[in-house]
Amino acid sequence: MDDVVVDIREVGPRDGLQGEEPVTVENRVRLINALLDAGVRHIEACSFVSPKAVPAMAGAAEVMAAVDRRAGVTFTALVPNAKGASMAMESGVDELTVTISASPAYNEKNVRMTIDESVAQVGEICQLAGAASVPVDAVVSCAFGSPYEGEISPDTVASLADRLLDAGVKSLTYADTTGVATPKRVKDLLDVTGARIGLHLHDTRGTALVNAYAALQAGVRRFDTSVGGLGGSPFAADAAGNLATEDLVHLLDDLGEPSGVSLDGVLAASALVTELVGHPVPSKVAAVGPRTRRAG
Amino acid sequence: MDDVVVDIREVGPRDGLQGEEPVTVENRVRLINALLDAGVRHIEACSFVSPKAVPAMAGAAEVMAAVDRRAGVTFTALVPNAKGASMAMESGVDELTVTISASPAYNEKNVRMTIDESVAQVGEICQLAGAASVPVDAVVSCAFGSPYEGEISPDTVASLADRLLDAGVKSLTYADTTGVATPKRVKDLLDVTGARIGLHLHDTRGTALVNAYAALQAGVRRFDTSVGGLGGSPFAADAAGNLATEDLVHLLDDLGEPSGVSLDGVLAASALVTELVGHPVPSKVAAVGPRTRRAG
Numbered sequence: 001m002d003d004v005v006v007d008i009r010e011v012g013p014r015d016g017l018q019g020e021e022p023v024t025v026e027n028r029v030r031l032i033n034a035l036l037d038a039g040v041r042h043i044e045a046c047s048f049v050s051p052k053a054v055p056a057m058a059g060a061a062e063v064m065a066a067v068d069r070r071a072g073v074t075f076t077a078l079v080p081n082a083k084g085a086s087m088a089m090e091s092g093v094d095e096l097t098v099t100i101s102a103s104p105a106y107n108e109k110n111v112r113m114t115i116d117e118s119v120a121q122v123g124e125i126c127q128l129a130g131a132a133s134v135p136v137d138a139v140v141s142c143a144f145g146s147p148y149e150g151e152i153s154p155d156t157v158a159s160l161a162d163r164l165l166d167a168g169v170k171s172l173t174y175a176d177t178t179g180v181a182t183p184k185r186v187k188d189l190l191d192v193t194g195a196r197i198g199l200h201l202h203d204t205r206g207t208a209l210v211n212a213y214a215a216l217q218a219g220v221r222r223f224d225t226s227v228g229g230l231g232g233s234p235f236a237a238d239a240a241g242n243l244a245t246e247d248l249v250h251l252l253d254d255l256g257e258p259s260g261v262s263l264d265g266v267l268a269a270s271a272l273v274t275e276l277v278g279h280p281v282p283s284k285v286a287a288v289g290p291r292t293r294r295a296g
Numbered sequence: 297m298d299d300v301v302v303d304i305r306e307v308g309p310r311d312g313l314q315g316e317e318p319v320t321v322e323n324r325v326r327l328i329n330a331l332l333d334a335g336v337r338h339i340e341a342c343s344f345v346s347p348k349a350v351p352a353m354a355g356a357a358e359v360m361a362a363v364d365r366r367a368g369v370t371f372t373a374l375v376p377n378a379k380g381a382s383m384a385m386e387s388g389v390d391e392l393t394v395t396i397s398a399s400p401a402y403n404e405k406n407v408r409m410t411i412d413e414s415v416a417q418v419g420e421i422c423q424l425a426g427a428a429s430v431p432v433d434a435v436v437s438c439a440f441g442s443p444y445e446g447e448i449s450p451d452t453v454a455s456l457a458d459r460l461l462d463a464g465v466k467s468l469t470y471a472d473t474t475g476v477a478t479p480k481r482v483k484d485l486l487d488v489t490g491a492r493i494g495l496h497l498h499d500t501r502g503t504a505l506v507n508a509y510a511a512l513q514a515g516v517r518r519f520d521t522s523v524g525g526l527g528g529s530p531f532a533a534d535a536a537g538n539l540a541t542e543d544l545v546h547l548l549d550d551l552g553e554p555s556g557v558s559l560d561g562v563l564a565a566s567a568l569v570t571e572l573v574g575h576p577v578p579s580k581v582a583a584v585g586p587r588t589r590r591a592g
Binding site: 145147148150179180182183184185203204205206207209210213214240244247250251254255256283284285288290291292293294295 | 501510
């Protein structure tokens, strides 16, 4: 592996918390600041969605107004539409994320739109964002398969990616929404798309870390991770959280791949988020401590 | 990767169950037969240890007397000493496993012997076994590090391995007893020892599968796995089970690496062992089903 810095985009304050009982704005800001203290330099802080639809994400503008704005940190917000994009940019975010699914059935279920309609909406968001020079990253869900259609071919994903780039997105992140990726599927997709993309992995089948490792070997240097591995529901058998930030940092540190994120710092943020959500987080590194831990 | 068959040694009936509330001989035999039905051809069925020390392993000879002895299946038993080896061979096992630690402190804590004493004992066992043409596999615990000494160097492990081969063992299995291995540490050890060894991985830090993947890439073709990922205590924060058989088969199937073990068959055995131990097993593949599962 070469010496490129790995870009960890921390999505815990958004993807990690969105399915939890609402955490106050003040505590979400504490979490974000703890992650910044850990060296995180790219963070999805909130989403500008309807508080009725996602109560845990209410107060996004308040979060943005209260966080420490440190030099060199990119604040990202998820936006569902042009209205959300405007609100996000008013709040001062540096990057927008939009989601669209490579699975037509999943897209319909998730946002009640066809792929064409979603691409058109992404285009509207990119127009607004482009006028303000704010980059848009498209997170393509079900990029490795869907619970509805089964396999989604790399060509299907690549052709959607081309449409999204045409619509104005600046970068692409491929999401394994339901945990069906494998090292082989990761490589197959990267063979078609190239490695200059981000990966957003879920641990539904315990494969998030091995898929990240295969992606690192194939040259990927951008990952979405969630502190503690939050995301999905840790207590439902068929849902699971994101790749845990501490699990990826634990691996990267051992590989000598610099991410700028301190494992001890992430573990402190993970302890905080455990307290805020009121239940254990999925990460085993968080539960037992790093490999360097000695018998007491 | 080349086309060599992967040898999965199923250790669930021994390593998986030894820390659980005792399961009856009859039900342990049911589990073993379910695993054989799944295509398992190498299985650690029991251990000939003191039933006082490990109540869950009582009745080892009865287990061996009752299991289906199918052609092409290697039955293994763990033995702690010459007496256990004699009993195991009388019961008709095809292979013995012995454990010894690469960590002097762990060895002392675990079996109250120095490494020298343990090597001498392995020699006694090998003499008995050699006379009966029964091969002995040495499982070297803490081969990637120890909670007492920290890192254990590959050279230390290799020099212990040489002593064990001199003492008469036919094969070596390196165990990540406390989940401190990483892909890099796996490769570092294999660089010194070569890949013609077995790996016995634990998932204490969620790294068992990524370590197995790194080992596969480096040419390892023998793994100890436990149905459901049992082993250690799934409810204690600082202990965790073995690499789950279904997790490895799930990966191997996708990689096109033949193991002869059917994923559906292992999942059936995993459902059985879940019933027998009375709590969920650690494997997420067991919990949510294989990646090919569709939305209901």
